[in-house]
Amino acid sequence: MLRVLHCVAGMGRGGVETTLMNIFRNIDRDLIQFDFLVTSKEKCDYDDEIISLGGRIHYVPSRKQGIMKSRKALIEFFSAHKEYKIVHQHVSSLSNIQAIIAAKRASVPVRIIHSRNTQQSGSKLHKYLHLWNQRNIESYATDYFACSGLAAKWLYGEKQFTKGNYKIIKNGIQTDKFVFNSETRDRLRKELGVEQKLVIGNVGRFNLQKNHMFLLDIFKSVNDANPNSLLILIGDGVLRGSIEDKIKELGLNANVILTGVRSDISDLLQAMDIFVMPSFYEGLPGTVIEAQGAGLPCLISDTITNEVQITDLVHYAPLGDTAEEWRDIILNMTADFLRCDTRLELVEAGFDMKSIAKELQKFYIDKFYTLLSETDEPNS
Structure with a gap:
């Protein structure tokens, strides 16, 4: 062997x-x-x-x-x-x-x-x-x-x-594992208590590369415009304390969930309404592939390679734009959005x-x- x-x-x-x-x-x-x-x-x-x-x-x-x-x-x-x-x-x-x-x-x-x-x-x-x-x-x-x-x-x-x-x-990714499932979505949203909320999500280590501080600024702007919104941050890392401090500073304690490291990412993606990743840099983020596999619209920074744009679910925004400009894109992308099965697109693209x-x-x-x-x- x-x-x-x-x-x-x-x-x-x-x-x-x-x-x-x-x-x-x-x-x-x-x-x-x-x-x-x-x-x-x-x-x-x-x-x-x-x-x-x-x-x-x-x-x-x-x-x-x-x-x-x-x-x-x-x-x-x-x-x-x-x-x-x-x-x-x-x-x-x-x-x-x-x-x-x-x-x-x-x-x-x-x-x-x-x-x-x-x-x-x-x-x-x-x-x-x-x-x-x-x-x-x-x-x-x-x-x-x-x-x-x-x-x-x-x-x-x-x-x-x-x-x-x-x-x-x-x-x-294991494409069959991530495909959109409305029953899983309903179950997870009920468990999380977010049935009627606009749920923004991110998966990544809590380190400088992932730019969580700007993500919190973006979410603050979204929450000001739509108080019935919630941010889920999946992961952990050296900046957890700083992230928790900023959540308190922005008055978002009731609107941000820190899940820690999870093994059920495929299920948690079902509960989200949009995946947002304002990273400073990435190789080719598998989490964006997973989010597309779950039929989620994805808003990511323009520093990330266009090789990750497998479906038309992925949109780019400059890191130089304001949190308010990112907010407007998020609200536009999530308005009347219907989830879809992207399995075939991912398979044909070799993912x-x-x-x-x-x-x-x-x-x-x-x-x-x-x-x-x-x-x-x-x-x-």
Whole structure:
């Protein structure tokens, strides 16, 4: 059996992690198993499911615990685990590619780097490291993946982007799971006590990238115009305290629900009337794909790639526009809106998870058998 090692910070319920789990659930696990190399010691949302599906979770210290300690642990890991012939590292920038570098030094033959975003946060040092590694990435990686063309251009630079030396792996969804269901909608709205309200929703980590502060300003404007409105924020993160403070400051305590991290996103999307995402940047946000799968109108910032606009449900607005201008678009988009089944559009656009899992499975197996054939050659 081929075991593929995925390198991530941890397997919490984030966008990248959820996409990985969707692929893991849909591959032929008699042929391929996914294992995970993580830097988080805390138990994460998907850990139990990974084990139940036959995967393994390995831990190495993060760079925050010491650069040399982390590097030494990676070297020792790959020295002890010669079974891995394919290493797949998922990144938002090239500032930390130590897993791929250690895999190269251990002669792991297939080393995939996967771009998951279109910008990075962090210090000037992080930006310098990103640019430095961008120049040298060909020395370490054998294959280049990205969730979108924009994410590829950001990570690999103009030179590699122009060459087209990358493969797009779309952030697909299980389309049948998200299709609009009026019974589910009625049940969830009753449970949440929002039967007669205009419900605006967002799914995302509580961090700077997602721009929740502007979203709250937008909602305040909507609520002033329509007091019978409500905002649902699904997720959690380092800015939760700041978000709670702003909710109080705006006097919106009774009109905003913070659900925390949830596993029933497909159901919660049914309860919403519009999905709003004013992010500063995104790779290709799977949540917008999910919202379209649920037949929801989506208003997103114009910084987000147009590759996510699969249906006519998606509309863009500039981040430079005022909260009032976003409000007017929201009220216009939700007036007399009827939900629809978008399954066929998502499947035809290549965003069905079953097809994506098959595509990635074929890539891994083709690589593996190529390696076997090379090993079997005389004098190899």
